[in-house]
Amino acid sequence: MAEEFTIRPLESRDEFLQCVALQHETWGEDFEERVPPSILQVTQKVGGVAAGAFDAEGRMVGFVFGISGVREGRPVHWSDMLAVRDGVQSQGLGRRLKAYQRAILLDHGIEVAYWTYDPLEAGNANFNINRLAAYPVEYVPNMYGHVPGKLHAGLTTDRFVVEWQLRHPRVEAALAGTPPAESAAAAGTPIVNTELVEGIAVPRVLELPEAAMVRVEIPEDIQRVKRESIESARSWREITQRACLHYMERGHQVLGFQRDIEAHRCFYVLKQL
Structure with a gap:
Protein backbone atom coordinates (compact mmCIF):
# COMPACT_ATOMS: atom_id res chain seq x y z
CA MET A 1 0.00 0.00 0.00
CA PRO A 180 0.87 10.34 -25.87
CA ALA A 181 -0.39 8.22 -28.76
CA GLU A 182 2.89 8.70 -30.62
CA SER A 183 4.71 6.68 -27.97
CA ALA A 184 2.86 3.57 -29.14
CA ALA A 185 2.33 4.35 -32.82
CA ALA A 186 5.87 4.29 -34.20
CA ALA A 187 6.57 0.54 -34.35
CA GLY A 188 8.32 -0.27 -37.59
CA THR A 189 9.57 3.25 -38.26
CA PRO A 190 13.30 3.52 -39.00
CA ILE A 191 15.84 3.57 -36.17
CA VAL A 192 18.44 6.00 -37.43
CA ASN A 193 21.38 5.97 -35.02
CA THR A 194 22.11 2.36 -34.02
CA GLU A 195 22.69 -1.08 -35.45
CA LEU A 196 22.46 -4.47 -33.79
CA VAL A 197 25.75 -6.24 -33.14
CA GLU A 198 25.21 -9.73 -31.71
CA GLY A 199 21.79 -8.62 -30.55
CA ILE A 200 23.04 -5.48 -28.80
CA ALA A 201 22.23 -1.96 -30.04
CA VAL A 202 25.43 -0.06 -30.79
CA PRO A 203 25.54 3.63 -31.76
CA ARG A 204 26.76 4.10 -35.30
CA VAL A 205 27.25 7.02 -37.69
CA LEU A 206 24.68 6.00 -40.27
CA GLU A 207 23.20 7.80 -43.22
CA LEU A 208 20.22 9.67 -41.82
CA PRO A 209 17.24 8.93 -44.08
CA GLU A 210 14.56 11.39 -45.05
CA ALA A 211 11.39 10.16 -43.40
CA ALA A 212 8.27 11.69 -41.89
CA MET A 213 8.75 9.70 -38.68
CA VAL A 214 11.94 8.26 -37.22
CA ARG A 215 13.19 6.77 -33.99
CA VAL A 216 16.38 7.81 -32.22
CA GLU A 217 17.64 5.19 -29.80
CA ILE A 218 19.24 5.87 -26.42
CA PRO A 219 20.64 3.38 -23.90
CA GLU A 220 18.36 1.90 -21.29
CA ASP A 221 20.72 3.03 -18.52
CA ILE A 222 23.37 5.59 -19.48
CA GLN A 223 24.83 5.59 -15.95
CA ARG A 224 25.58 1.87 -16.26
CA VAL A 225 27.12 2.49 -19.69
CA LYS A 226 29.34 5.21 -18.17
CA ARG A 227 30.51 2.85 -15.44
CA GLU A 228 31.32 0.10 -17.93
CA SER A 229 32.86 2.23 -20.70
CA ILE A 230 33.10 6.01 -20.81
CA GLU A 231 34.09 5.74 -24.48
CA SER A 232 30.84 3.94 -25.25
CA ALA A 233 28.91 6.62 -23.35
CA ARG A 234 30.65 9.33 -25.36
CA SER A 235 29.77 7.52 -28.57
CA TRP A 236 26.10 7.47 -27.51
CA ARG A 237 26.32 11.19 -26.81
CA GLU A 238 27.91 12.03 -30.16
CA ILE A 239 25.61 9.89 -32.30
CA THR A 240 22.43 10.87 -30.47
CA GLN A 241 23.34 14.54 -30.71
CA ARG A 242 23.97 14.26 -34.43
CA ALA A 243 20.66 12.50 -35.10
CA CYS A 244 18.53 14.79 -32.94
CA LEU A 245 20.03 17.98 -34.32
CA HIS A 246 19.71 16.71 -37.90
CA TYR A 247 16.00 16.00 -37.64
CA MET A 248 14.97 18.82 -35.33
CA GLU A 249 16.68 21.36 -37.59
CA ARG A 250 14.57 19.97 -40.45
CA GLY A 251 11.24 20.38 -38.72
CA HIS A 252 10.85 17.12 -36.81
CA GLN A 253 9.58 17.28 -33.25
CA VAL A 254 9.91 14.80 -30.41
CA LEU A 255 6.36 13.57 -29.86
CA GLY A 256 6.82 10.25 -28.10
CA PHE A 257 9.12 7.94 -26.18
CA GLN A 258 9.10 4.14 -26.37
CA ARG A 259 10.49 1.64 -23.88
CA ASP A 260 10.82 -1.96 -25.02
CA ILE A 261 11.19 -3.62 -21.63
CA GLU A 262 11.82 -7.12 -22.97
CA ALA A 263 14.48 -6.01 -25.46
CA HIS A 264 15.96 -3.41 -23.07
CA ARG A 265 15.78 -0.71 -25.74
CA CYS A 266 14.50 2.89 -25.66
CA PHE A 267 13.59 5.28 -28.47
CA TYR A 268 12.57 8.87 -29.03
CA VAL A 269 9.85 9.21 -31.66
CA LEU A 270 10.41 12.22 -33.93
CA LYS A 271 7.74 13.27 -36.40
CA GLN A 272 7.83 15.92 -39.09
CA LEU A 273 5.02 18.44 -38.69
Whole structure:
Protein backbone atom coordinates (compact mmCIF):
# COMPACT_ATOMS: atom_id res chain seq x y z
CA MET A 1 0.00 0.00 0.00
CA ALA A 2 1.38 3.40 -1.01
CA GLU A 3 2.26 5.85 1.72
CA GLU A 4 0.33 9.05 2.19
CA PHE A 5 2.21 12.25 1.52
CA THR A 6 1.34 15.91 1.95
CA ILE A 7 2.52 18.38 -0.70
CA ARG A 8 2.72 22.04 0.29
CA PRO A 9 5.00 25.10 0.08
CA LEU A 10 8.20 25.08 2.11
CA GLU A 11 7.64 27.28 5.15
CA SER A 12 10.29 27.08 7.86
CA ARG A 13 14.05 27.36 8.05
CA ASP A 14 14.18 23.67 8.91
CA GLU A 15 12.23 22.78 5.75
CA PHE A 16 14.51 24.89 3.57
CA LEU A 17 17.51 23.09 5.10
CA GLN A 18 15.83 19.71 4.53
CA CYS A 19 15.51 20.67 0.88
CA VAL A 20 19.21 21.50 0.61
CA ALA A 21 20.07 18.19 2.28
CA LEU A 22 17.87 16.31 -0.19
CA GLN A 23 19.67 18.04 -3.06
CA HIS A 24 22.96 16.66 -1.74
CA GLU A 25 21.43 13.23 -1.21
CA THR A 26 20.06 13.17 -4.76
CA TRP A 27 22.95 14.64 -6.74
CA GLY A 28 25.94 14.04 -4.47
CA GLU A 29 27.89 15.96 -1.86
CA ASP A 30 30.04 17.52 -4.59
CA PHE A 31 26.97 18.97 -6.33
CA GLU A 32 27.83 22.65 -6.79
CA GLU A 33 24.50 23.85 -8.21
CA ARG A 34 22.47 23.46 -5.04
CA VAL A 35 19.84 26.10 -4.33
CA PRO A 36 20.42 27.71 -0.90
CA PRO A 37 17.73 28.32 1.73
CA SER A 38 17.53 32.06 1.02
CA ILE A 39 16.63 31.53 -2.65
CA LEU A 40 14.12 28.80 -1.80
CA GLN A 41 12.46 31.26 0.56
CA VAL A 42 12.26 34.34 -1.67
CA THR A 43 11.28 32.43 -4.82
CA GLN A 44 7.76 31.95 -3.50
CA LYS A 45 7.35 35.69 -3.01
CA VAL A 46 7.71 36.41 -6.75
CA GLY A 47 5.59 33.71 -8.37
CA GLY A 48 8.05 30.84 -8.15
CA VAL A 49 7.46 27.40 -6.66
CA ALA A 50 9.36 25.80 -3.78
CA ALA A 51 7.24 22.94 -2.48
CA GLY A 52 7.94 19.72 -0.63
CA ALA A 53 6.32 16.34 -0.17
CA PHE A 54 6.23 15.25 3.46
CA ASP A 55 5.51 11.89 5.06
CA ALA A 56 3.41 11.34 8.18
CA GLU A 57 6.38 12.16 10.43
CA GLY A 58 7.00 15.48 8.68
CA ARG A 59 10.13 14.27 6.87
CA MET A 60 10.67 15.71 3.41
CA VAL A 61 10.69 12.92 0.82
CA GLY A 62 10.59 15.03 -2.32
CA PHE A 63 10.53 18.58 -3.61
CA VAL A 64 10.00 20.71 -6.70
CA PHE A 65 11.61 24.10 -7.29
CA GLY A 66 11.40 26.66 -10.07
CA ILE A 67 11.50 30.37 -10.83
CA SER A 68 9.09 32.52 -12.81
CA GLY A 69 9.81 35.29 -15.27
CA VAL A 70 8.89 36.72 -18.66
CA ARG A 71 9.74 35.34 -22.09
CA GLU A 72 8.67 37.00 -25.33
CA GLY A 73 6.23 39.16 -23.40
CA ARG A 74 4.39 36.43 -21.53
CA PRO A 75 4.84 35.01 -18.03
CA VAL A 76 6.64 31.67 -17.96
CA HIS A 77 8.16 29.33 -15.40
CA TRP A 78 11.53 27.59 -15.38
CA SER A 79 11.32 24.39 -13.36
CA ASP A 80 14.86 23.95 -12.08
CA MET A 81 14.72 20.92 -9.78
CA LEU A 82 12.60 17.88 -9.01
CA ALA A 83 13.69 15.12 -6.64
CA VAL A 84 12.13 12.17 -4.85
CA ARG A 85 13.99 10.35 -2.10
CA ASP A 86 15.14 6.77 -2.65
CA GLY A 87 12.73 4.39 -0.97
CA VAL A 88 9.57 6.23 -1.97
CA GLN A 89 10.11 6.29 -5.72
CA SER A 90 7.76 4.42 -8.09
CA GLN A 91 4.75 5.64 -6.11
CA GLY A 92 3.80 8.46 -8.48
CA LEU A 93 5.17 11.13 -6.18
CA GLY A 94 7.16 12.87 -8.91
CA ARG A 95 4.05 13.25 -11.02
CA ARG A 96 2.10 14.51 -8.01
CA LEU A 97 4.74 17.15 -7.34
CA LYS A 98 4.56 18.30 -10.96
CA ALA A 99 0.76 18.35 -10.85
CA TYR A 100 0.95 20.51 -7.72
CA GLN A 101 3.42 22.82 -9.43
CA ARG A 102 1.11 23.06 -12.46
CA ALA A 103 -1.86 24.02 -10.28
CA ILE A 104 0.12 26.77 -8.55
CA LEU A 105 1.35 28.17 -11.85
CA LEU A 106 -2.11 28.21 -13.39
CA ASP A 107 -3.36 30.11 -10.34
CA HIS A 108 -0.61 32.66 -11.06
CA GLY A 109 -1.70 33.00 -14.68
CA ILE A 110 1.29 31.08 -16.05
CA GLU A 111 0.48 28.61 -18.82
CA VAL A 112 3.88 27.33 -19.95
CA ALA A 113 6.88 25.91 -18.11
CA TYR A 114 10.34 24.92 -19.28
CA TRP A 115 13.16 22.79 -17.94
CA THR A 116 16.09 20.74 -19.17
CA TYR A 117 17.24 17.16 -18.91
CA ASP A 118 19.98 14.96 -20.36
CA PRO A 119 18.68 13.37 -23.60
CA LEU A 120 20.45 10.11 -22.71
CA GLU A 121 18.56 9.63 -19.43
CA ALA A 122 15.80 7.18 -20.36
CA GLY A 123 14.00 7.46 -17.03
CA ASN A 124 13.73 11.22 -17.33
CA ALA A 125 12.62 10.93 -20.96
CA ASN A 126 9.85 8.52 -20.05
CA PHE A 127 8.73 10.67 -17.12
CA ASN A 128 8.71 13.94 -19.03
CA ILE A 129 7.11 12.72 -22.25
CA ASN A 130 4.83 9.87 -21.17
CA ARG A 131 3.92 10.89 -17.62
CA LEU A 132 3.68 14.66 -18.11
CA ALA A 133 3.33 15.26 -21.89
CA ALA A 134 6.22 17.70 -21.64
CA TYR A 135 8.05 17.71 -24.97
CA PRO A 136 11.63 18.53 -25.97
CA VAL A 137 11.62 21.58 -28.25
CA GLU A 138 15.37 22.22 -28.51
CA TYR A 139 18.59 20.21 -28.33
CA VAL A 140 21.45 22.26 -26.86
CA PRO A 141 24.95 20.75 -27.10
CA ASN A 142 27.05 21.20 -23.94
CA MET A 143 24.51 23.65 -22.52
CA TYR A 144 26.19 24.16 -19.15
CA GLY A 145 29.80 23.64 -20.19
CA HIS A 146 32.16 21.82 -17.84
CA VAL A 147 30.47 21.18 -14.50
CA PRO A 148 32.64 19.68 -11.72
CA GLY A 149 31.49 16.61 -9.82
CA LYS A 150 30.58 12.98 -10.42
CA LEU A 151 27.11 13.77 -11.77
CA HIS A 152 28.40 15.21 -15.05
CA ALA A 153 31.80 13.53 -15.19
CA GLY A 154 33.01 12.31 -18.56
CA LEU A 155 30.31 13.69 -20.86
CA THR A 156 29.38 17.04 -22.32
CA THR A 157 26.30 18.58 -20.69
CA ASP A 158 23.98 18.24 -23.68
CA ARG A 159 20.38 19.02 -22.79
CA PHE A 160 16.90 18.87 -24.18
CA VAL A 161 14.89 22.00 -23.39
CA VAL A 162 11.40 20.82 -22.52
CA GLU A 163 8.22 22.84 -22.98
CA TRP A 164 5.16 22.03 -20.85
CA GLN A 165 1.93 23.55 -22.13
CA LEU A 166 0.00 23.52 -18.87
CA ARG A 167 -3.52 23.86 -20.30
CA HIS A 168 -3.10 21.45 -23.20
CA PRO A 169 -5.53 18.48 -23.11
CA ARG A 170 -2.67 16.02 -23.64
CA VAL A 171 -1.13 17.24 -20.36
CA GLU A 172 -4.34 16.55 -18.48
CA ALA A 173 -4.52 13.12 -20.15
CA ALA A 174 -0.92 12.27 -19.27
CA LEU A 175 -1.36 13.32 -15.65
CA ALA A 176 -4.41 11.04 -15.56
CA GLY A 177 -2.31 8.13 -16.83
CA THR A 178 -2.72 8.21 -20.63
CA PRO A 179 0.62 8.63 -22.46
CA PRO A 180 0.87 10.34 -25.87
CA ALA A 181 -0.39 8.22 -28.76
CA GLU A 182 2.89 8.70 -30.62
CA SER A 183 4.71 6.68 -27.97
CA ALA A 184 2.86 3.57 -29.14
CA ALA A 185 2.33 4.35 -32.82
CA ALA A 186 5.87 4.29 -34.20
CA ALA A 187 6.57 0.54 -34.35
CA GLY A 188 8.32 -0.27 -37.59
CA THR A 189 9.57 3.25 -38.26
CA PRO A 190 13.30 3.52 -39.00
CA ILE A 191 15.84 3.57 -36.17
CA VAL A 192 18.44 6.00 -37.43
CA ASN A 193 21.38 5.97 -35.02
CA THR A 194 22.11 2.36 -34.02
CA GLU A 195 22.69 -1.08 -35.45
CA LEU A 196 22.46 -4.47 -33.79
CA VAL A 197 25.75 -6.24 -33.14
CA GLU A 198 25.21 -9.73 -31.71
CA GLY A 199 21.79 -8.62 -30.55
CA ILE A 200 23.04 -5.48 -28.80
CA ALA A 201 22.23 -1.96 -30.04
CA VAL A 202 25.43 -0.06 -30.79
CA PRO A 203 25.54 3.63 -31.76
CA ARG A 204 26.76 4.10 -35.30
CA VAL A 205 27.25 7.02 -37.69
CA LEU A 206 24.68 6.00 -40.27
CA GLU A 207 23.20 7.80 -43.22
CA LEU A 208 20.22 9.67 -41.82
CA PRO A 209 17.24 8.93 -44.08
CA GLU A 210 14.56 11.39 -45.05
CA ALA A 211 11.39 10.16 -43.40
CA ALA A 212 8.27 11.69 -41.89
CA MET A 213 8.75 9.70 -38.68
CA VAL A 214 11.94 8.26 -37.22
CA ARG A 215 13.19 6.77 -33.99
CA VAL A 216 16.38 7.81 -32.22
CA GLU A 217 17.64 5.19 -29.80
CA ILE A 218 19.24 5.87 -26.42
CA PRO A 219 20.64 3.38 -23.90
CA GLU A 220 18.36 1.90 -21.29
CA ASP A 221 20.72 3.03 -18.52
CA ILE A 222 23.37 5.59 -19.48
CA GLN A 223 24.83 5.59 -15.95
CA ARG A 224 25.58 1.87 -16.26
CA VAL A 225 27.12 2.49 -19.69
CA LYS A 226 29.34 5.21 -18.17
CA ARG A 227 30.51 2.85 -15.44
CA GLU A 228 31.32 0.10 -17.93
CA SER A 229 32.86 2.23 -20.70
CA ILE A 230 33.10 6.01 -20.81
CA GLU A 231 34.09 5.74 -24.48
CA SER A 232 30.84 3.94 -25.25
CA ALA A 233 28.91 6.62 -23.35
CA ARG A 234 30.65 9.33 -25.36
CA SER A 235 29.77 7.52 -28.57
CA TRP A 236 26.10 7.47 -27.51
CA ARG A 237 26.32 11.19 -26.81
CA GLU A 238 27.91 12.03 -30.16
CA ILE A 239 25.61 9.89 -32.30
CA THR A 240 22.43 10.87 -30.47
CA GLN A 241 23.34 14.54 -30.71
CA ARG A 242 23.97 14.26 -34.43
CA ALA A 243 20.66 12.50 -35.10
CA CYS A 244 18.53 14.79 -32.94
CA LEU A 245 20.03 17.98 -34.32
CA HIS A 246 19.71 16.71 -37.90
CA TYR A 247 16.00 16.00 -37.64
CA MET A 248 14.97 18.82 -35.33
CA GLU A 249 16.68 21.36 -37.59
CA ARG A 250 14.57 19.97 -40.45
CA GLY A 251 11.24 20.38 -38.72
CA HIS A 252 10.85 17.12 -36.81
CA GLN A 253 9.58 17.28 -33.25
CA VAL A 254 9.91 14.80 -30.41
CA LEU A 255 6.36 13.57 -29.86
CA GLY A 256 6.82 10.25 -28.10
CA PHE A 257 9.12 7.94 -26.18
CA GLN A 258 9.10 4.14 -26.37
CA ARG A 259 10.49 1.64 -23.88
CA ASP A 260 10.82 -1.96 -25.02
CA ILE A 261 11.19 -3.62 -21.63
CA GLU A 262 11.82 -7.12 -22.97
CA ALA A 263 14.48 -6.01 -25.46
CA HIS A 264 15.96 -3.41 -23.07
CA ARG A 265 15.78 -0.71 -25.74
CA CYS A 266 14.50 2.89 -25.66
CA PHE A 267 13.59 5.28 -28.47
CA TYR A 268 12.57 8.87 -29.03
CA VAL A 269 9.85 9.21 -31.66
CA LEU A 270 10.41 12.22 -33.93
CA LYS A 271 7.74 13.27 -36.40
CA GLN A 272 7.83 15.92 -39.09
CA LEU A 273 5.02 18.44 -38.69
